[in-house]
Amino acid sequence: MSKIFGLWLIFGSVMAFAQGMATQGAAPVARPAASGRPFAITFKDVAAEVGLGARFVSGGETSKRYIVEANGTGVAFTDFDNDGWDDIFLVNSSALGTPAAGGNYLFRNDHGRFVDVTAKAGMQRKGWGNGVCAGDVDGDGFDDLFVTYWGANVLFRNTGKGGFRAEAWPDRKEWSTGCAFLDYDHDGHLDLAVARYVAFDLAKTPKAGAAANCQWKGMAVFCGPRGLPFGGLTLYKGKGDGTFTAVQEWKDFYGFTVMATDLNEDGWTDLYVAGDSSPSLLLRNLGNGKFAELGAETGVAFSEHGNEQGGMGIAAGDFDNDGRLDLFKTNFAGDYPNLYRDIGGGVFEDVVMKAGLAVNPQYVGWGTGLVDFDNDGWLDVFQVNGHVFPELKNEYRNPRLLYRNLGGGRFEDVSMAAGLTEKASSRGAAFADFDNDGDVDVLIMNMNGVPTLLRNENRSGNGWLQVRLMGQAMGAVVTVTVGGRSQAQTVTSQSSFLSHNGRRLGFGLGSAKGAERVKVVWPDGRTTERLDVAGNQVLALEASK
Amino acid sequence: MVWVLAFWMWQAGPDDLAEQGRELAAAGRMEEAAALWRKALVTVPNHYGSLFNLGFMAWQQKRDAAAVEWFARAARAQPGEFNALYLAGSASSRQGKSAEAIGWWRKALAVQPTNSKLRQAMAAEYTRAKRFREVVEVSEGALDSEAMYLMVIVARRALGEVDQTASLVNRALERFPDSARVQFEAGYDLHRAGVWQRSMPYFDRAIALDPAYEEPHYYRGDALFRQDRHAAAVDSFLEAIRIRPGYTLARVGLARAYLATGKAAQAAETLEEATRLDPENPQPYALLAQVYFRLGDLNKAQAAKVLAQRLRAAR
Numbered sequence: 094m095s096k097i098f099g100l101w102l103i104f105g106s107v108m109a110f111a112q113g114m115a116t117q118g119a120a121p122v123a124r125p126a127a128s129g130r131p132f133a134i135t136f137k138d139v140a141a142e143v144g145l146g147a148r149f150v151s152g153g154e155t156s157k158r159y160i161v162e163a164n165g166t167g168v169a170f171t172d173f174d175n176d177g178w179d180d181i182f183l184v185n186s187s188a189l190g191t192p193a194a195g196g197n198y199l200f201r202n203d204h205g206r207f208v209d210v211t212a213k214a215g216m217q218r219k220g221w222g223n224g225v226c227a228g229d230v231d232g233d234g235f236d237d238l239f240v241t242y243w244g245a246n247v248l249f250r251n252t253g254k255g256g257f258r259a260e261a262w263p264d265r266k267e268w269s270t271g272c273a274f275l276d277y278d279h280d281g282h283l284d285l286a287v288a289r290y291v292a293f294d295l296a297k298t299p300k301a302g303a304a305a306n307c308q309w310k311g312m313a314v315f316c317g318p319r320g321l322p323f324g325g326l327t328l329y330k331g332k333g334d335g336t337f338t339a340v341q342e343w344k345d346f347y348g349f350t351v352m353a354t355d356l357n358e359d360g361w362t363d364l365y366v367a368g369d370s371s372p373s374l375l376l377r378n379l380g381n382g383k384f385a386e387l388g389a390e391t392g393v394a395f396s397e398h399g400n401e402q403g404g405m406g407i408a409a410g411d412f413d414n415d416g417r418l419d420l421f422k423t424n425f426a427g428d429y430p431n432l433y434r435d436i437g438g439g440v441f442e443d444v445v446m447k448a449g450l451a452v453n454p455q456y457v458g459w460g461t462g463l464v465d466f467d468n469d470g471w472l473d474v475f476q477v478n479g480h481v482f483p484e485l486k487n488e489y490r491n492p493r494l495l496y497r498n499l500g501g502g503r504f505e506d507v508s509m510a511a512g513l514t515e516k517a518s519s520r521g522a523a524f525a526d527f528d529n530d531g532d533v534d535v536l537i538m539n540m541n542g543v544p545t546l547l548r549n550e551n552r553s554g555n556g557w558l559q560v561r562l563m564g565q566a567m568g569a570v571v572t573v574t575v576g577g578r579s580q581a582q583t584v585t586s587q588s589s590f591l592s593h594n595g596r597r598l599g600f601g602l603g604s605a606k607g608a609e610r611v612k613v614v615w616p617d618g619r620t621t622e623r624l625d626v627a628g629n630q631v632l633a634l635e636a637s638k
Numbered sequence: 639m640v641w642v643l644a645f646w647m648w649q650a651g652p653d654d655l656a657e658q659g660r661e662l663a664a665a666g667r668m669e670e671a672a673a674l675w676r677k678a679l680v681t682v683p684n685h686y687g688s689l690f691n692l693g694f695m696a697w698q699q700k701r702d703a704a705a706v707e708w709f710a711r712a713a714r715a716q717p718g719e720f721n722a723l724y725l726a727g728s729a730s731s732r733q734g735k736s737a738e739a740i741g742w743w744r745k746a747l748a749v750q751p752t753n754s755k756l757r758q759a760m761a762a763e764y765t766r767a768k769r770f771r772e773v774v775e776v777s778e779g780a781l782d783s784e785a786m787y788l789m790v791i792v793a794r795r796a797l798g799e800v801d802q803t804a805s806l807v808n809r810a811l812e813r814f815p816d817s818a819r820v821q822f823e824a825g826y827d828l829h830r831a832g833v834w835q836r837s838m839p840y841f842d843r844a845i846a847l848d849p850a851y852e853e854p855h856y857y858r859g860d861a862l863f864r865q866d867r868h869a870a871a872v873d874s875f876l877e878a879i880r881i882r883p884g885y886t887l888a889r890v891g892l893a894r895a896y897l898a899t900g901k902a903a904q905a906a907e908t909l910e911e912a913t914r915l916d917p918e919n920p921q922p923y924a925l926l927a928q929v930y931f932r933l934g935d936l937n938k939a940q941a942a943k944v945l946a947q948r949l950r951a952a953r
Contacts, residue, residue: 120800122832311769372947389924389943390931399890399924401950440932446832446864455798 119428122451128505132497133554134467135512136535136547143546144207150195151186151520151540155483158301160317161243161268161293162189163481164349165459165520167224167591168538170527171236173214174255177631178202179525179595181536183544184222184240189295197222197240199257205528214256220244223290224521224591226351228274228283228567231335239285241269241591243293250335260335268293268324271351274331274567274586275362278382279617282333283565286364286376288348289324291317314482318347318370326351326366326374328384343386346371350590352407354568354583356418357439360618362568365393367404367422377439392441393420393433402428403457406522406590410463410472411581412448413502416572418581421450423458423476423590426488430458430476434502449496449504450474456491457481460522460590463582464533468555468601470575471498472582477537477590479518490516493537493547517542525595531557531629533599538592556602556628560611563635566596567616573600574610602628652678656687668695684715690722693729702729706738713745720749724756731759736767754780761789770796784814791823795830803827818848826857834861852881856888863895871895886916890925897929905929920949 152162166184173180180202187195199216200207211217221243227236235251239262246262246269271288278284298321302313306320325344329337347369356363361378368374372394376384388394396402403425409418417435424430429451433441445451456478463472478491493513496504521538528534528548537545560571567586572579582598602608607628613621615636626632650658659674672695675688682688693708709726713719727742743760750756757780764772773793777786787810794803807827810820825840838861844854859874875892878885889912896905906929912922923946930939 120795120798120830122830387931389927389946390936390939392928395924397894399921399946440928451832 119451119454121454122429122446122449124452124506125449125503128499130499132467132507132510133552134495134497134507135510135550136495137512137550138515138545139548140544140546143205144209145181145200145544145546146209147183147185147198147200147544149183149185149538149540149542149544150188152188153483154541157315157481157483158189159295159298160291160315160321161221161295162186163315164223164270164290165479165518165540165590166222166538167460167521167587167589167593168523168536168544169225169227169238169593170523170525170536170595171227171238171593172202172596173199173236173238173251173257174201175235176202178204178529179527179597181207181527181544181546182216182225182238182593183538184225184521184591186223187219187221193219195219195222201255202527210255215259216249216257218247218259220247223268223270224272224350224587225593226272226274226285226587227593228285228586229565230274230283230285230331230333232282232333232565234564236596237335238593239272239274239287241272241287243268246272246287248335270324270349271366271591272587273351273353273364275353275364276331276565276567276616277328277362277378277384278330279361280333281565281617282331283567284331285329285337286326286351286353286366287329288326288351288366290347290349290369291324292322309482309485312482312484314484323371324348326364326376328364340382341384343374343376346374348374349405350407350587352409352585352588354409354418354585355570355614355616356409356420356435358417358570359439360614362616363439365407365409365420367407368394368401369403369405369425371401373402373404373422387439391439392443393422393431396428396431397443402431405457405459406461406476407588408461408463408474409583409585409588411572411579412463412472412474412498414471414578414580416579416581418570418583419463421461421463421474423461426455426457426480429454430461432474444502448502449506452506453478453494455488456494459520460537460592462522462524462535462589462594464524465498465580465599465601466495466533466549467497467551467553468532468557468599468603469498469553470555470578470580470601470603471500472580473497474504475522475524475535477517477519477522479520479540483518483540489518491518492516493519493535513547515545517545519545520590521592522589523592523594524589526559526597526599527595531559531599556605556607558600558602558608558611558626558628559597559631560600560613561597561631561633562613562615563633565616565636569616570614571598571600572610572612572614573608574612575600575602575605575608577609597631652682652685652688655681656685656691659688659691663691663695671695684711686712686715686719686722689715690719693722693725697725697729700732702733705729706733709742718749720746720753723749724759727759727763731763736763739763740767752779754782754786758783758786758789761786761793765789765792768796770794784810784817784820787814788819788823791827795827800831816847818844818851818854821847822851822854822857825854829857829861832864834864837861850881852878852885852888855881856885856891859888859891859895863891863898866898868895868899872899884915886912886919886922889915890922893922893925893929897932902929902933906933918949918952920946920953923949 169182170179181200183198185195238249249257307316328341364376366374375388406423420433432445474496517539532549532551535547655678659671663671678688689712696705712722723746731739770793821844828837841854841858855878862871878888893905926942
C-alpha cells in the first residue's frame with residue numbers, strides 16, 4: 094500500500110462540539126418536600142353510574158392525518174332549564190370521510206342523574222364541533238349556547254321550554270374554536286367574540302410528513318399549526334335579539350380558548366385569548382367601544398423568556414387572595430404552564446416556577462380550572478392532559494393533575510392522593526357542583542372515548558358558599574371576604590379549554606360559618622353587596638337588586 | 639532534467655509515482671504532487687494511495703465537494719480502509735451535509751468499531767443535528783473524554799432523561815473535577831430542576847476555575863433572581879455582560895432584576911442596549927414592551943411589541 098500523508102491533521106480539525114446550553118425542552122422542576130398537610134379530597138369517575146352515556150368522535154383513533162382531528166372539543170355545565178341543577182352539554186367532532194359520525198349531546202340533570210335529551214331538546218346536530226360558550230343573548234332568562242365548528246357555527250337559542258332552536262350563524266365557514274359572550278359596550282346586550290384557529294383548507298394542507306412543520310422528533314405527523322395560514326378573532330356586536338354584527342377583527346395568530354372578564358378592575362370586560370404557537374392576546378376594553386391588544390405589554394403574551402407558547406386552556410381566579418384575578422394557562426409539552434399573577438393595574442408576572450406548578454412539563458395541557466375543591470378558601474389548580482399524536486403510544490394518554498393551594502403562593506401536586514390515576518387523552522374540562530352537595534366536580538372530554546365525570550368526594554368538612562348571578566353576568570367578578578381575606582372569582586362564558594363552567598361560583602369558607610361580605614362587580618360596572626352571609630347555601634343575586 | 643523526469647515517469651509504476659507525489663506534497667509542491675497522482679491513476683484507475691492523497695489534498699484546501707469524490711473512489715477501491723471513509727465524512731460534515739457525513743462515518747465505524755475519536759466526531763455531528771438518541775447510542779463504550787461526557791450530558795438532558803443526566807454529571811464531576819464546564823453543567827442541572835440554592839456552589843466553582851467563563855455568572859444571577867435576591871442578581875448579570883457584552887440573555891436577566899426592584903428606567907436602558915447589540919433577537923423587544931408599558935410610554939411599548947413580533951415571524 095502506498096503511503097499517505099497528513100494524517101496528523103485528521104482529528105484536530107473536526108472535533109468541534111456544541112458549546113452552550115440546551116435551552117430547549119423544559120425540565121420538571123424539583124418537587125419540594127410534601128407539606129404533610131391533610132387534603133381530604135378524592136375524585137371518583139361516576140359518568141357511567143349517573144347515566145352519562147356518550148362517545149366522542151375525534152378523527153382517527155390511532156393516527157391523525159390532519160390537525161383538525163387532534164384538538165378535540167369543549168364541554169359545558171349549563172343549567173338550561175333553570176331548575177337549579179347543572180345540566181351537561183358535550184360538543185362532538187366527527188371523522189374525516191364519515192361526516193355522519195359524531196353529533197353533540199345534551200343531558201338533563203335529574204337530581205344528580207343524567208337523562209339524554211339531545212333529540213327531545215332539538216340538539217341532535219352533526220358536524221365538526223369544537224367549542225362552546227354560554228350566555229343569555231336575548232335576555233329571556235335562559236342561557237343560550239354558541240357552538241363553534243369547522244364549518245358554519247351555530248347559535249342554539251334556548252326556547253325556555255326545555256329545548257333549543259338552532260340558528261345558522263351568518264359567517265364564513267371557517268375553523269372556529271374559542272368563543273365568549275360579553276357586554277363590551279355596556280348596552281345591556283350580549284356581544285360575542287369568536288376565535289379561529291387555522292384558516293384550514295383540507296385540500297391545500299400538506300400530507301403528514303410532507304414538510305418541516307409536519308415532523309415530530311423525526312416522525313411524520315400532521316402539519317401545523319406552524320406553516321398553516323393563521324386564524325384570528327372576530328368581535329360581534331349583539332343587538333339583543335339574538336342577531337349580531339361583526340365590528341372588529343384581529344389577525345395573525347392561532348386562536349384557541351377565549352375568556353371574557355375584567356382583568357384590570359376598571360369595570361369593563363376584557364378578552365384574553367390563548368394563542369397556540371403564537372402570542373396570546375389580551376384585548377383590553379378601552380371603554381369607548383374599542384379594544385387595545387396589550388398581551389406583550391401586560392406580560393401575558395409570552396413565556397418569561399419572551400417566547401411564544403402552545404397556549405391551550407385558560408382559567409381565571411384569585412389564587413393568592415389579594416382580591417385581583419390571576420390567570421393560569423396550559424401549554425404544549427416541553428414547556429411550563431403560566432401562572433400570571435396580577436400585580437396591579439392589569440399587569441401580570443409569571444410566577445409558575447415559584448408556585449411549584451412547573452413539575453409536570455412533560456404533558457400537553459388542555460382544560461383547566463382554578464377551583465377551591467376542598468373549600469379551604471384557596472383556589473386549587475386542575476389540569477387535564479393528552480398528547481396530540483396518538484402515534485406516540487406511551488405519551489398520548491396522561492393522568493389528570495391536581496395542585497392544591499398551600500397559601501403563600503405555593504402549590505403542591507396531590508394528583509395521586511386525590512385518586513387521579515386514570516390516563517386519557519383529554520381536552521375540554523368544565524367545573525360545577527352537579528350533585529349540589531357543596532363542592533365542585535369536574536366534567537372531562539376524552540379523545541375518541543367516553544366522558545369522565547369526576548365526583549368530588551370531599552371529606553374536609555369545610556364550609557362553603559355558592560354565588561349564582563342571575564341575568565346578564567358574563568364577566569362579573571365576585572369577591573367574598575372571609576376572616577378578613579378576600580377571594581375573587583369570575584363568571585365566564587368560556588374558559589378551561591373551549592368549555593363552559595357552571596354559573597354558580599363556589600367559595601370555600603374553611604371553618605367559618607359564613608362570609609363577612611359578598612361583593613359583585615357586574616359587567617356594566619354596577620356593584621351589589623351583601624354583608625354577613627350565612628354559609629352552606631346558594632346565594633342568588635340579581636344586578637338590579 | 640525535464641527529459642530525465644519525463645522518462646522516469648514513463649517508466650515508474652503507480653506506487654512509485656504516488657510515493658514521489660507524497661514527497662513533493664510534503665515539500666509543499668502540491669501541483670506537482672497532484673500531477674504525479676493523476677498520472678498514477680491513468681495506469682491504475684483504482685490506485686488507492688493516489689485517490690486518497692488527491693482527496694486529502696482537496697480536504698486540506700477545503701475543496702470539500704472534490705474531497706468527497708476522491709475519498710468515495712478511494713473507499714470503493716479499498717472498502718476496508720478507515721481513513722478514506724472517515725475523511726469523506728469529515729468533508730461532508732464541513733459542507734453541512736449531516737446525513738452524508740453520518741453515512742460515511744457509519745461505514746468507518748464498521749471498520750473500526752472501537753475508535754473512540756470517530757465516535758466522538760459522530761456524537762458531535764448528531765448533536766448538531768439534534769439527534770440526541772443517536773448521541774447517546776454512539777457514546778457506548780467511548781465515554782472516555784470530557785468532550786464526550788459533555789455531549790452526552792446535553793443529549794440526555796434534551797431527551798428529558800433527568801435521572802440519567804444527573805448520574806452522568808456526577809460521574810463527570812468525579813473524573814474532571816477541575817473542569818469549569820463540568821462544574822457548570824452540574825449547576826445547570828440543578829438550576830433546571832428549580833433547586834436554585836443548591837446550584838450556586840457549582841456556579842461559584844466554575845467561576846473560580848475559569849473567571850472568564852460567562853455562563854456561570856449568568857445562571858448564578860438567574861438563581862439569585864429566582865430566590866428574590868435581586869440586588870445580588872444584578873451583580874452577577876453585570877459580570878456576565880462585562881465578559882461578553884453581546885450576551886443578550888444576561889441583559890434580559892439584568893433588566894428583569896431591575897424591573898423587580900422598581901428600576902424600570904434602568905431596565906429600559908439595559909434592554910435598549912441589548913437591542914443595539916443584538917438587533918435581530920426578538921427577546922429583548924418583548925420585555926421592552928412590558929417595561930415601557932409600566933413606564934407609561936404606550937407608543938414605545940407598542941413599537942417594541944411590533945418589532946418583537948416582526949423579528950419572531952422572520953425567524
